[in-house]
Amino acid sequence: MTDNKFQNIIDTLGIDTFEKIRSAKVLVVGAGGIGCELLKNLVLSGFRDIHIIDLDTIDLSNLNRQFLFRKHHIGMSKAKIARESVLKYCNNSDDIKIVAHHADIKTHEFGPNYFKQFNLVMNALDNLSARRHVNRICLSVDIPLIESGTAGFLGQVSVIRKGVTECFECIPKVPPKEFAVCTIRSNPSAPIHCIVWAKMLFGRLFGLADDSNAVTDMDDNIVEGDKDDTDNVIRDELLPLAKQKSYEQWVFHKVFYTDIDRLARMTELWKEKKPPRPLVYDELFSPDGQQTTTTTTTTSNGINSSSGRGLKDQVVMSFQENINMFVESIRKLQVQNEQNGALTWDKDDNLALNFVVSASNIRSHIFNIPLKSKFDIKAMAGNIIPAIATTNAIISGLIVLEAFKVLNNEFDKCKSTYLLKQPSGKRLLLPIDPEKPKSDCYVCSQNFITLKINTKTTTLSQLLNDVLKKNLSFHDPILTVGASLLYEGGDEDLSKEEIEERNKLEQKIIADYKMPDNTILNVEDYLQNFKVSILIIHCETFDEDGKWFDISGKQKDQSTNNNNNHDSNNNNNNNTEDDLDDLEIIENPVDMQIDASSDKSTAKRKEIESETSDSTKKHKLNENNEQ
């Protein structure tokens, strides 16, 4: 009987499709929520040659949905355990080949040549940069890609085929909401500002050395004046004393006294609000380490209720509790730091989270901002997207249905499908025909971008890291202007001197390094097999606080180029952030919305835009979502 295990599939799909399934070689990128479901569905649908890749390890908070993992797997490779579990459950395991890679897809091992061996790639990713990376490689080697994502009850599946459908980057993603440095450092007015600050402080104290992290300089004790003006400088003489006492006292004194005292003296900042109040360590703790005072706190409205499991994290801790937690977490983190070297912040590491919770709350207290619960801070600091088994199951089922069509080469039948939270406009699933490739897409169509930036202040390092890597998701860019090579990355074959030379180069101002106003810069990434020309336009003022560059996929002359009626009336999307405020996402953006109120014929994916009419209801769907 096991011979006709797939008889049902042959009966329903037909023998031709089934044969294609049996001979297909497919790649699943990501072994998380969607990845687990997808792997199971593929194997039970007859697929037998599957590669799966994930760099992540299993965490306790995965177990509510990633059903291939158990408690005893925590800390192990997701890809490897997913493979093991599927083979264990599956009946003809000797007939099935699953190759698991515990690795980062964005490495040279998995370049275009690796991708070429597959008939189909399926993304089950949780972040924008990997999605873009896979999108570019699939386009370059012309392999069909099925892209998917879930966020809470919402989900989405779409097929990407070079020249046939729009690609993942045809619709620009809204850039991450970034806060102006001065808001974070000097003038916070909302809890999120203090949370961002606390994460930066974590990096400063326990992370890798990073010159761009200007949150505080631990030995700088100037509270008024300029260090070059030796006569008028006022220093906080208590800081060196605190440093002698203990590490935690030093940190506490520095960030909650010295830095605050300096800010409080800048009277022009505090004309309309209460100035921040520096905290004195010794007043909060008696010499034997016991707390001596209790201070009243501003708490956020109303969450102080009833008992229940886990509720502890949802209650806003008192100011004193935050102080204690801060000191304790610094002590422990310092030990970890000494033992393990530089730490990276992880929302699921309780100690790291405690540090950010307490540090941000103490700072909020100082600036008269409401304190937040650990539960809320975790969501804001960790950019947490809710995730459940049900949505992943639905989306994975849809992916496999699209996979059948792709293998049959039926791209005309492929759909982009959106899963809605509740039946809205009479439907729970919203299938729409994929859009055509956008003629102005810099990835799949014209390979041209206009970048407005201050060429007289921006360094090559900023251009590389913040613009090319962070914003445009290049992995390893090579920069040329005309025939001259300006920059090449990679560490493998370089001598120490050459690396130093390059570091020096990175500090150059771009206008002084062959990239003044009106330069066409060519950027190429071999790993992504991707090349783009960037027109650099010098620009000194930007319309939003904190913004220092602007990218558009369109040519300089927009009016002639923009014959696409899809978004012709909302080029002006400067106000987009108003609609996104409630999400307070720090690292990665909301980048897709579904207009659920429109009916069948007009329903289509929309670019994010400011809300223009009052009846339009939008579903927000985060791309930075389930694996």
Place this chain on the structure above:
Amino acid sequence: MTDTEKYDRQLRLWGEEGQARLEKSHICLINGTATGTETLKNLVLPGIGGFTVVDGNKVSASDLGNNFFLDKSCLGLSRALKVCEFLRELNDRVKGSSCEEDPVHLINEKISFFKEFDLVIANRLPEAALTTLSQYLWEHNIPLVVVVSYGYIGYLRLVVPEHQIVESKPDTPLDDLRIYNPFKELEEMADQLDLKSLNSQQHGHVPYITLMVHLLKKWKVDSNGGKMPSTRDEKESFKKFFISNANSFQDEENFQEGVKGIWKVLQPYSVPSDIVAIMNDPKAANLSSTSDDYWVMVAALKKFHETHQVLPLQGTIPDITADTISYINLQKIYHEKASADLDEFTSIVNSLVSSVGKTLIPSEMIKKFCKNVRFLNLVRYRSLVDEFTPATARSAYMISELEQPDSNLVFYIVLRAVEKFNNIYNRYPGFNDEEVDADIPLLKSCVTSLLNDLSIPTTLVKDDYITEIARYGHCELHNIASLMGGVTSQEVIKLITHQYVPLDNTFIFNGINSTANPYKL
């Protein structure tokens, strides 16, 4: 604490209260098919209290082909037992049990067995047994969820006499700001505003709410004979007036925020019609000691509304441009007003409770109700008996749906005909490969007879669909089973947590073209 960590990503959707409801629930699954197992899998993972699998079948080869959790070693053993064993592995907090009796026998002989459950998921039950079970559960107010995957097609039906929702969690809830009809404290605050006395920094940081209340009052007194702007011209004229009060509209974000939402603000305050319908429900008018807390609170809401012509204030304001002090002050008056409304509402609830002789409703519950009062929801499903009985079936509606090109409702008709077929021949059409062709006309006659019973023109169901379904031969594809398991468990979670609005009442999934439609049958 580890549970909170394990459940962290879902707690952010339904909170502690939703989780507590899930953990209290005991769910029954009839038949451990691939669809049934996948449905339960998605409920065991997030941590329901317990489950019971009722299944008289032994594990067969076709189960191994489509049920991920069953392997060769299970062949010939009780499917209820094996499915239960594997599901229990997924979450040690969930209690699982199995019952190896034939569910049809159980329904006919010992139906009280089902009384203990909080929800029953029925899969592949013959129509007669399903009808009996649904009537029993209906009488006991236990939700029934019917799910089938059949080849490329999925079918889901929810049946609950009355489902009450306090937290419907709409996607983009409108703020309850009362700019159009300000409460006393808000109006007083706005009256004190003297724009001319402010410096430019202050001027650009007056919260737009205060600005709007202040300027609306000024405009209507000075320019409109004390009347609110109602015509389009009046609204435009107010808008101009509003903008003219800015020092520099381009630079003052508070004025820009005001203009952005101006059309919404100028709508007269009204209670949403579905909330009015709930308040006017006879159940709210006829309270007794056995009334649900929900209806007591609805009755209290009605009284509150009769007195004030408004609902209790929600009391939160959005993040808007403002200086800290004005913002905090504004927040405070909304908060205080909401607290006062809650106190009054609570005392109405308490007096109703004591007048009908019920036990007190916990203050937390009253608070939650009051906070969500604008989003209350109520779903009354149609019973399966009403749907199955020709005299009460919604034939006209079905005809209009079937007349649409490529209507997925056609699969509903054919699947019901399949059950008719099974009833007559005691097997499913196309079950044996050799009989597919022979079964097609037999299935067609079942379709015809069903359509005749329902007074639906037989031309509305094309033969292609009948052939397609016969070709599926009653099989379950894992992929469709998994997808339907996802849809079903999602709706079950909505029913159990009483959060979000569940589907009403039928869902058909068509895997051929990945479309799906809800129907109200």
